[in-house]
Amino acid sequence: MNKVRSLILKYQDIILYVIFGVLTTVVNFLVYFLFSRIIPVYYIAANAIAWIASVLFAFVTNRIFVFKSEATSRAGIAREFFAFVASRVISGLLETAMLFFGVDVASLPDIPVKIAAAVLVVIINYLFSKYFIFVKRSDGENK
Secondary structure (H helix, E strand, C coil): HHHHHHHHHCCHHHHHHHHHHHHHHHHHHHHHHHHHHHCCCCHHHHHCCCCCCCCHHHHHHHHHHHCCCCCHHHHHHHHHHHHHHHCCCHHHHHHHHHHHHHHHHHHHHHHHHHHHHHHHHHHHHHHHHHHHCCCEEECCCCC
């Protein structure tokens, strides 16, 4: 039991990232489904709306629960937010490009393409968050 506990503690940020990543993906897919099927808008627009909702959800959960940011100043939090959004813009553009090429160019169904893109995006987003956004500085703030 101690071995399991030590493994959980060692990989806690990855475990929490996966849990909140799944929840972020659920938010993304629910909003995408809402706007692509129920309130029918073009799938690229639905994806953009879903991206905004999931980025806001992910920032809050990643900051508080996954990486346990210690930044408390407005400047520190703003720095994290803008770095987080910038990294998500990169991965969001990648996801959109994958959707475009998968759906419009390769004529594949949108949901399987979106799932495949989501896997790649989750990995990229973790790396950005872990190594560039929520990195602690010596003054207690995050870089």
